[in-house]
Amino acid sequence: MDGLILQILNGLDKGSAYALIALGLTLIFGTLGVVNFAHGALFMIGAFCAVTISKILNISYEVVDPNQTDFLGNPLKVKTPYVESWFGPEMGTSIIDWSVPLAILLTIPVMMLIGLIMERGLIKHFYSREHADQILVTFGLAIVLQEIIKYYFGANPIQTPPPEALQGVANVGAAFGMDLPYPIWRIVYFCFSLGIIGAVFAFLQFTTFGMVVRAGMADRETVGLLGINIDRRFTIMFAIAAAVAGLAGVMYAPINPPNYHMGMDFLVLSFVVVVVGGMGSLPGAVLAGFMLGILESFASTTWATTTLPGINQIIIYLVAIIVLLTRPRGLMGRKGVMEE
Amino acid sequence: MLGLNNKDTKLLIAVAVLTLLAPFILNPFPADSAMAQFNAGYPDLMQRFVIFGIFAIGFNILFGLTGYLSFGHAAFLGIGSYAAVWIFKLFTYNVVPAIALAVIMAGLFSVVIGYVSLRRSGIYFSILTLAFAQMSFALAYSVLSNPKFNLTNGETGLQVYSGDLQMFHRDSLPDLPHLFGLSMRSTYNLDLGAWSFSFNAGYYLCAIVLMLVFYLSIRIFRSPFGLMLRAIKSNQTRMSYTGLNPRPHTLAAFVISGMYAGLAGGLMAAMDPLAGAERMQWTASGEVVLMTILGGTGTLIGPVLGAGFIKYFENIFSKINDSILHEWFAFLPDGLENFMVFIVHPFIGKGWHLTLGILFMLVVIFLPGGLVEGGQRIGKWIKNRGKAKDSGATTEPAE
Amino acid sequence: MGILEVKDVGKRFGGLQALGDVNLSVKENTVHAIIGPNGAGKSTLLNCLVGKLIPDTGSVMFDGQSVLGRSPHEINQMGISRVFQTPEIFGDLSVMENMMIPCFAKRDGSFRMRAIENTMREKDVVEKAEAMLVDMNMADKRHMNAASMSRGDKRRLEIGMCLAQEPRLLLLDEPTAGMARADTNNTIDLLKQISDERDITIAIIEHDMHVVFSLAQRITVLAQGTPLVEDNPENIKGHPKVREAYLGETAA
Numbered sequence: 001m002d003g004l005i006l007q008i009l010n011g012l013d014k015g016s017a018y019a020l021i022a023l024g025l026t027l028i029f030g031t032l033g034v035v036n037f038a039h040g041a042l043f044m045i046g047a048f049c050a051v052t053i054s055k056i057l058n059i060s061y062e063v064v065d066p067n068q069t070d071f072l073g074n075p076l077k078v079k080t081p082y083v084e085s086w087f088g089p090e091m092g093t094s095i096i097d098w099s100v101p102l103a104i105l106l107t108i109p110v111m112m113l114i115g116l117i118m119e120r121g122l123i124k125h126f127y128s129r130e131h132a133d134q135i136l137v138t139f140g141l142a143i144v145l146q147e148i149i150k151y152y153f154g155a156n157p158i159q160t161p162p163p164e165a166l167q168g169v170a171n172v173g174a175a176f177g178m179d180l181p182y183p184i185w186r187i188v189y190f191c192f193s194l195g196i197i198g199a200v201f202a203f204l205q206f207t208t209f210g211m212v213v214r215a216g217m218a219d220r221e222t223v224g225l226l227g228i229n230i231d232r233r234f235t236i237m238f239a240i241a242a243a244v245a246g247l248a249g250v251m252y253a254p255i256n257p258p259n260y261h262m263g264m265d266f267l268v269l270s271f272v273v274v275v276v277g278g279m280g281s282l283p284g285a286v287l288a289g290f291m292l293g294i295l296e297s298f299a300s301t302t303w304a305t306t307t308l309p310g311i312n313q314i315i316i317y318l319v320a321i322i323v324l325l326t327r328p329r330g331l332m333g334r335k336g337v338m339e340e
Numbered sequence: 341m342l343g344l345n346n347k348d349t350k351l352l353i354a355v356a357v358l359t360l361l362a363p364f365i366l367n368p369f370p371a372d373s374a375m376a377q378f379n380a381g382y383p384d385l386m387q388r389f390v391i392f393g394i395f396a397i398g399f400n401i402l403f404g405l406t407g408y409l410s411f412g413h414a415a416f417l418g419i420g421s422y423a424a425v426w427i428f429k430l431f432t433y434n435v436v437p438a439i440a441l442a443v444i445m446a447g448l449f450s451v452v453i454g455y456v457s458l459r460r461s462g463i464y465f466s467i468l469t470l471a472f473a474q475m476s477f478a479l480a481y482s483v484l485s486n487p488k489f490n491l492t493n494g495e496t497g498l499q500v501y502s503g504d505l506q507m508f509h510r511d512s513l514p515d516l517p518h519l520f521g522l523s524m525r526s527t528y529n530l531d532l533g534a535w536s537f538s539f540n541a542g543y544y545l546c547a548i549v550l551m552l553v554f555y556l557s558i559r560i561f562r563s564p565f566g567l568m569l570r571a572i573k574s575n576q577t578r579m580s581y582t583g584l585n586p587r588p589h590t591l592a593a594f595v596i597s598g599m600y601a602g603l604a605g606g607l608m609a610a611m612d613p614l615a616g617a618e619r620m621q622w623t624a625s626g627e628v629v630l631m632t633i634l635g636g637t638g639t640l641i642g643p644v645l646g647a648g649f650i651k652y653f654e655n656i657f658s659k660i661n662d663s664i665l666h667e668w669f670a671f672l673p674d675g676l677e678n679f680m681v682f683i684v685h686p687f688i689g690k691g692w693h694l695t696l697g698i699l700f701m702l703v704v705i706f707l708p709g710g711l712v713e714g715g716q717r718i719g720k721w722i723k724n725r726g727k728a729k730d731s732g733a734t735t736e737p738a739e
Numbered sequence: 740m741g742i743l744e745v746k747d748v749g750k751r752f753g754g755l756q757a758l759g760d761v762n763l764s765v766k767e768n769t770v771h772a773i774i775g776p777n778g779a780g781k782s783t784l785l786n787c788l789v790g791k792l793i794p795d796t797g798s799v800m801f802d803g804q805s806v807l808g809r810s811p812h813e814i815n816q817m818g819i820s821r822v823f824q825t826p827e828i829f830g831d832l833s834v835m836e837n838m839m840i841p842c843f844a845k846r847d848g849s850f851r852m853r854a855i856e857n858t859m860r861e862k863d864v865v866e867k868a869e870a871m872l873v874d875m876n877m878a879d880k881r882h883m884n885a886a887s888m889s890r891g892d893k894r895r896l897e898i899g900m901c902l903a904q905e906p907r908l909l910l911l912d913e914p915t916a917g918m919a920r921a922d923t924n925n926t927i928d929l930l931k932q933i934s935d936e937r938d939i940t941i942a943i944i945e946h947d948m949h950v951v952f953s954l955a956q957r958i959t960v961l962a963q964g965t966p967l968v969e970d971n972p973e974n975i976k977g978h979p980k981v982r983e984a985y986l987g988e989t990a991a
Contacts, residue, residue: 025444035463131463132409136633139626143697151686151694181617183473268474271467272659279464310483317475321456324468343857564843564861565854567832571840574829581789581827582841583815583904585849590851 002178007297009172012198013186013255015293016193020248021270022198022277022285024241030280034123035131037138037195038269041145042242045114046249047258048108048149051158053103055097057083067111099162099215100254104144104169105249117241119235142264150260156259161187189251196247197286204282212238215279251318272320288331351641355554359423359547362386363537370534377659380652382526383540387611389648390546391604393424393718395551395553396631396643398600403629403636405566405574409466410529411625412453412473414596416446420478420605420619422491425615428517430453432508433500433519433613435524435545439606444601447595454594454613461576480617515611519545542611549607550644553600558640560596570591571640577676601628636712645711650696658693660688707739742767742940743788743908748797750783757783758794765908769939770934772951775961777819781944784961785912788942789821790814801908812849820901822911826893828900830886834877837885837896838868839902867903875899875929891922891938895929902933904950909933911943927953930980 021043028036061077068076082091096101123140126134161167162185172187173180204210216230249258256262273292275286298304300312325329344352358365367381380386399413420442427438457468483495491499500506514523524542531537562567571579571585579586609615618624627650633645665684669677687695707714750758759781775781786792788799790811796942798924799806806814815821829837844866846855859865872878875895878890885896894914901909914930915923927950934941934954946953951958951972956976960967967980975981 027663101634122705123703130407132466133704135409135463136629137465137701139629140697140700143626143692143700147691147694148686149695151691176408207677214550248464264622268470272471274463275467309488310479311477313483314475317478320471321468324460325456343860345857345859384815429741484835506953560854562857562859563854564847564858567836567840567858568838568843571829574831575827577823578827578900579831579840580811581815581821582900583812583844583849584840585810585812592854596854598972694986706902 002173005178006174006180006182007038008294008303009180009182009186009301011294011297012190012213012270012291013252013294014189014289015268015336017252017289018270018273018293019250019286019289020193020196020244021266022273022289023197023282024244025270025274026242026277026280026282026285027200027244028238029274030282031213031234032119032123034126035138036123037267038118038142038145039241039245040263040265040270041142042111042114042245042263043183043249043266044146044149044258044260044263045255046111046246046251047160047262048109049152049155049246050100050160051111051258053097054099054160055323057099057102057152057321066334078308079136098250099166100160100162103250103253106248107246111243111246112239114228114246115239116235118242119238123334124325125234132234140260142267146260146263153173153258153260155260157259159257160253165225185254189255192251193248200244201282209233210224258311269316272316273332276299276323278322278330281330282330284330284332292319295319342555342561343472344558347642348562350724352386352555352558355641356551359390359550360544361410362389362543363539367537371536373533374645375447377664378510378547380655381537383525383538383543384611385605385651385655386540386543387546388651390543390550391607391611392628392631392647392651394546394553394607395601395604395628396552396635396647397553398604399568399628400597400632400639400643401557401560401600403632405569405573405641406563406590406593408458408590408594409629410457410594410597411466411471411622411629412457412469412471413601413628414622414624415453415473415476416450416601417605417621417624418476418615418617420446421451421609421615421619422480422498422605423602424606424609425500425613428500428506428609428613429504430507432506433513433515433517434508435519435606435610439603441610442606443599443602446605447599449592450595450598450602454591454598458590458594470622470625473620473622476619477617477622480620481491486643489722491556492615492617494617497614503691505601517542517613518544518723527588545555546607549603551605554640554644561640563595565589565592566661570592627696630696630703632710633708634699634710636710637708639712640709642710642712647713654692657688657692658690741765742802742927745784746798746800748784748787748794748799748889750780750787750792750794754983758787761797761961761964761966763959763966763969765942766939767907767933767940768938769941769956770930770954771957771959772943772945773953773959773961774945774948776781777969778963779961781961782912783964785821785845785910786922788814789819789873796835802990815904815906816844816849816909820904820906820909822894822897822901822909824912824914824916826890826897828885828893828897829838830884832885834885834896835868835881836874836884836887836891837900838881838903839864839873841870841900842867845904856928861885870965871899871903891918891925894918895920897940899934902937902939906939908940908942911941911945913945913947914943915945916949923947923950926950931953 001134020041025036025039027038028034050105060081062077062079064075065078066075068078070076081092081096081097086092087095117143120139124131126137165182166188168184169181170184170187171180172182204214212230216234273288274285276289276292296316299315303313363381363386366386367379369375369379373403395417399410403409406421423445424438424442427441431437453469453472456466460468473478478712480492482494484491512520515700517524519541522541524545527538527540529536529538533680568584569591576586605619631646631650632643633646634649635644660680662685665681665688672680685691703710743761745761748758748761749756749986761784771780773784781853789963790806790809790813793807795919801817801819806817837991839858841895846864863950869878874883877892877895880892885893888894888896915926918926930941931954933939943954955972957969960975960981968975969977971979
């Protein structure tokens with residue numbers, strides 16, 4: 001029983017990432033009708049926001065400290081981050097320590113700006129073109145974005161630790177008399193994701209803006225006829241979707257040290273998630289994201305991998321193929337989306 | 341000739357002449373000159389031109405004619421390579437059975453993958469093929485290379501070891517892939533004054549195969565089957581309501597293009613008896629898409645041009661480094677020289693992929709018809725200069 | 740027995756009864772019109788005939804064989820061709836190529852791999868397609884891109900493509916919708932000529948009374964998913980129920 005719950009928990013963090021990326025993909029697809037192959041790159045850029053912030057906070061100056069000497073007896077050069085000298089050593093250290101959550105503050109405006117530029121500068125011109133062209137141009141953009149990141153940050157994964165207080169493992173089952181050791185940061189990530197998903201849904205459900213967007217998702221032409229400037233709203237929706245992907249990435253940095261190709265790895269799986277959930281269905285995307293994350297976690301157990309070696313690597317694809325063959329519209333897909 | 345009309349015959353002859361004389365054409369600069377870095381007449385590079393040309397021709401039969409955008413064709417290339425290397429390991433270094441098995445295996449896999457993927461169209465199809473390709477990559481990279489059952493040799497890649505069975509191998513035969521005794525690596529170097537040209541057996545095998553499959557693709561383009569495929573791209577509703585079943589048509593196109601990819605993979609292994617999982621990754625699939633689009637989707641010659649273009653510039657760009665850049669910009673004042681090198685630096689050497697990505701976007705945005713359309717536009721512009729513009733609505737025959 | 744027998748066909752979409760117990764018999768070599776106000780279920784009925792929709796109840800027999808559960812291309816191969824409300828043609832292909840495709844479909848069936856033969860050397864198909872283009876009065880447009888033609892020409896090409904298959908039943912879905920008066924009259928003349936010269940049954944769904952009364956020999960009036968009356972044009976014109984349900988509405 002404990003083992004079972006532990007596997008479910010283990011699937012939650014990846015599932016959260018899938019769900020958030022798939023949510024953004026679905027929002028963009030539903031509102032703009034564009035399949036965004038660069039969405040994974042946005043997730044990756046989010047993760048690198050965390051890297052950037054922690055690098056910026058660690059910018060230091062060197063002073064020669066005559067009181068300290070190295071083993072040869074020469075005076076030692078001591079590096080002090082500017083933050084520490086500005087805010088005092090204690091405050092400074094904890095700012096650096098909390099660089100990942102702080103990076104959220106940077107990520108939101110940066111990602112929204114990137115989303116805005118992408119939509120206005122590129123995607124806008126592809127609304128009336130074939131889906132194949134949309135796929136191709138965003139695919140090209142994904143390559144460009146990931147190569148730029150590779151150029152500035154190198155090809156190796158960059159370790160980005162969470163704040164010290166949130167490191168380590170907590171026994172989440174203690175209250176129920178179960179033994180469930182689980183990394184604290186993953187709990188944080190899961191709750192964070194739920195918060196974002198809730199915020200997006202609430203936004204769509206309870207604001208006028210969200211109502212118009214939902215109406216636009218259902219029938220774009222009619223809403224356009226009502227004299228509502230749907231294009232501007234869609235631009236903002238794209239920026240929000242970009243921010244969601246970025247936030248998914250920035251908080252994921254401590255779980256998976258960011259590298260330049262993580263975007264594509266997650267994108268392929270998130271597409272599978274979207275297809276399984278049902279293209280154009282937001283709840284479907286979230287549900288399928290968590291489901292497949294948990295499924296992957298079960299397939300990664302020693303029992304599964306010894307029975308069927310490598311099952312953890314292909315389980316998601318297998319499920320996707322089976323779902324598409326038996327329920328072509330996905331689990332919660334609407335009729336008429338992307339058919340004909 | 342050969343059942344082709346005049347225009348197609350000319351095109352075929354042009355391709356034949358270009359491929360057969362490639363060792364001359366691609367080495368226009370004397371071997372010792374500064375421009376020699378722009379030569380491309382090396383056996384392995386010429387082989388790559390031709391092999392990727394075959395791959396792209398096959399991809400174009402699917403994407404160019406039916407409009408189904410597959411993101412998983414590299415899987416078939418990889419399967420072809422693995423099949424060929426297994427023939428080398430178990431039976432013989434002769435390339436004929438290796439290439440034959442490569443084509444057959446790729447064909448079998450494409451029947452299965454195509455059958456499933458083609459149940460959906462549009463972006464679903466693209467995503468399904470992408471998923472299949474990633475699954476094949478995962479299978480080849482780790483799943484099928486465990487000690488109990490090692491089919492792909494994982495990260496190292498599948499290769500021939502001295503302890504392998506090689507049932508039909510004799511000592512008189514070369515210890516490398518060969519065609520009935522003619523080693524694929526045997527090269528004849530011709531020195532003419534300052535120029536040097538290499539004629540490589542492997543290249544010529546690939547070139548002959550290219551001509552054959554290019555001819556076959558012309559025949560397919562001009563056949564009733566080709567017409568049906570273009571009809572599918574144009575209007576599937578009308579297709580069904582004309583009593584034609586789109587699915588077997590697209591499946592046949594998928595399998596043919598998968599077999600082309602397998603052939604390319606087999607040839608790749610025949611040139612260098614090695615097969616690695618990275619050949620199956622989505623980036624490799626993306627590359628063949630780019631080649632086809634850059635050259636001109638749905639045109640006959642486009643994919644070959646695109647493959648040559650990309651492989652040539654990949655080679656050139658990867659070779660350029662900062663010191664070469666400094667040489668180029670040496671005529672500029674110092675500050676400006678350094679600035680130019682700084683600007684260009686991200687795009688060269690290891691930055692080739694960045695250049696490729698930008699190129700990809702530019703082509704899709706500004707020149708959806710690729711190089712062929714670009715050429716046609718320039719040709720028309722020259723023709724129409726001075727003449728009154730003739731805006732006839734006649735169809736452009738695909739060429 | 741008619742060539743097309745529709746028995747007790749019903750179709751629901753969620754809570755909406757789109758068709759309820761439709762009975763219809765189309766006699767061979769006649770022009771049969773199905774009319775009715777918007778939302779009467781005309782298009783739903785048509786989609787049930789060609790395999791796009793499967794009715795919940797009832798049966799649809801064509802020439803003694805059931806069409807239910809068959810896919811559109813199978814039904815077409817049985818001898819039913821359909822003309823759409825907005826012309827469905829192969830826009831990227833030339834007019835000649837458009838016309839050759841149904842000829843191939845007639846000769847080779849729903850799938851036959853002919854990947855090596857040269858299209859233009861398939862003498863029988865080329866000749867047949869050319870003859871049909873002459874019949875349709877568009878031989879001079881053969882090299883034109885189909886998408887670049889006028890709407891009237893597209894319509895004519897589509898009808899020609901359907902005829903090239905030598906169907907026994909031609910279904911037309913509001914063939915003159917959105918057309919100018921002159922084009923409408925041309926289309927009426929063309930359809931008249933077709934029904935006079937060929938062994939063909941025509942079923943037509945139409946809104947335009949002018950078209951219906953100049954073509955049809957038999958008319959079924961559909962209202963709220965059920966047939967109201969079926970009779971010849973003269974009687975329909977004077978039928979009180981029809982005036983109330985349909986003609987009255989158009990007059991208002």
